[in-house]
Amino acid sequence: MSLRYLTAGETHGPQLTAIIEGLPSNLTIDFEELNFQLHRRQKGHGRGRRMQIEKDTANIVGGVRHGRTTGAPVALIVANNDWKHWTSVMNIEPIEGSDEEKRRVHRPRPGHADLNGGLKYDLKDLRNVLERSSARETAARVAVGAIARQLLAEFGIKVAGQVIRIGEIEAPANQLPVDELIRLTEESSVRVVDKETEQKMTDYIDQIKAEGDSIGGIVECVIEGVPIGLGSHVQWDRKLDGRIAQAVVSINAFKGCEIGIGFEAAKLRGSQVHDEIMYDAERGYHRATNRLGGFEGGMTNGEQIVVRGVMKPIPTLYKPLRSVDIDTKEPFTAQVERSDSCAVPAASVVMEHVVAWEVAKAFLEKFGGDSIEEIRANLNNYLEQLGRY
Ligand SMILES: Cc1cc2nc3c(=O)[nH]c(=O)nc-3n(C[C@H](O)[C@H](O)[C@H](O)COP(=O)(O)O)c2cc1C
Ligand SMILES: C=C(O[C@@H]1CC(C(=O)O)=C[C@@H](OP(=O)(O)O)[C@H]1O)C(=O)O
Known part of the structure; x- marks a missing residue:
């Protein structure tokens, strides 16, 4: 059974709930790190x-004992503090003229x-839609992705993210090592590397807000230490780049996804895009550049x-x-x-976690075992095979 999860819960209901199935046993859960990731998602200028x-x-209520996964489904909850302000609106069937009806x-x-x-669910109180x-x-x-991230970290795979653009303001390009990127973006209220861009972006967000408007942007996620061969070219739904794109566009308000140089590739020639293949005894096969964002044929390279x-x-x-009232038209x-x-900035943290989830899922499909130890043995065996190739 491959790794999967579902979530449930309303924004002003008592809690969010998630169940993860397919995690191996003996993964040590770092609760502090898990809550740190939730804290990161709450930050960012403009919230x-x-x-x-x-x-x-996150409160883990199943599948973890003595700090380690047991192989059983992991259940977790994240409580909504705001629930206490919404209890009557959420619970009481509105009577005409009542406060609840007004809401x-x-x-x-x-x-x-x-x-x-x-329209689709035939609901006349649109709260039933917006809540979910x-x-x-x-x-x-x-929370779910933070557990996937811990699984990846167990095998030396690291995840980072940064904001590339907010409206008209673009951050200068950088190709920092992942640890450095994590350190620098963590210090920034808009998750960028340099202070000058941070100032420009925060001023810009303040201006947009003062004008009663809102603004979007572009975020980037990088994952380092991924072995060659996650995902597969043999079937459309096994292509990992495609699965990542689905996960990214599924984030609320996301309208597109690029892998590597993405849409830029349309303007360039083949000789300017493809990453030349190199070999040396220490690194094995590797690339002179990384324009294709770590993927060829739906597989990691x-x-x-x-x-x-x-x-x-x-x-x-x-x-x-402009809009139309559904009662009066x-x-x-x-x-x-x-x-x-x-x-x-918050969405960049969400993106790190949905991408980490897809990579962890593909990782378990390739090296799958019921315990961390079994997975490690499978990975080492495969790495030896690559070394001999
Ligand atoms: C972290 C985050 C926070 C958001 N906050 C708001 C918000 O405060 N108000 C709002 O109208 N939409 C907000 N959105 C966007 C809506 O959730 C989203 O536009 C809506 O679910 C419709 O889905 P779609 O935009 O993907 O089509 C937020 C999205 C993200 C990722
Ligand atoms: C609650 C979160 O974001 C919410 C996302 C959201 C929306 O419409 O998407 C609308 C707002 O909800 P509310 O009306 O309760 O303030 C945001 O605060 C969160 O990110 O945890």
Whole structure:
């Protein structure tokens, strides 16, 4: 059985829940590190007031004993502190004229899931859609991905991320080693490496917010230490680059994914794109460059995995956009809700975790065993095979 997970829970409900199946036994879980990843997702310039209410921590309620996985499904929960403010709205069936009825959502926001979800599920309170479509769910995905990340770390595979662009402001290109990238971006309120770009981005976000608007951007994730041959060319749904793209575009508000130089490849010649093959006894086969972001034929080639994702601006705006009331069918323009104005830095943390999950899944497909020890033996055996090739 391959690695899989599901999440459940509403943004203003009591908690988020996730179940992970297919983890091997004897993986030591570092709870502090897991909560650190949740904390990283809550940070970033441009977030709204909700992030001051929440102090995300994961509580593991199944599949881990004495700090180690047992091979059983891992169940975890992340509580919503905000639930206490929403208990009556979430629990009480609205009576006409009541406070709860006034909180019924009948004005769909352009860019959010409200209208499509209301029509599709035949729900007249759009809260039933927004409660689940909210990116609050990404807290559960980060908790799950943080466990995948710990599995990868066990085998020397490291994950980092950075913000590449917020609106008009682009960060200068860098190709830092992963440890250095982690250190520098951690110090930044917008997850960039240099202070000058950080200042420009924070000023820009403040300006956008003051104008009642929102802004998106581009984020990048790099994964280092991945063995050659994860994923496969033999079947469409085994191509790991394709699976990563699906995971990235599944993040709320993400509209695209690039692997390596991505869309730039359209402008360049073959001789400027393909990564030449080298060999030496110490490193084995490797590449002179890494423009293709660590993939050929849907398989890893041993270079860093480099993935980018584009996030659209946040849909909930203080600046009015035209929409139609589902009760009266009349146009309206104002829908002021508490909201983030920019969540690109937070989304870069989400992206690290969904990509780490896909890589961990492919890793277990290749080296799968029921315990960490069995996986290690399989990996070592394969690395010896590569050495002889
Ligand atoms: C970390 C994060 C925070 C977000 N915060 C908000 C928010 O405060 N308000 C909002 O309207 N959308 C927010 N979004 C985006 C919506 O969740 C998203 O646009 C919505 O679910 C519709 O899905 P789609 O944009 O993928 O089509 C956020 C997304 C992410 C990744
Ligand atoms: C709760 C989170 O983000 C939320 C994502 C979100 C949306 O519509 O996606 C809307 C906002 O929710 P609320 O209206 O409760 O403030 C954000 O705060 C989170 O990231 O943990």
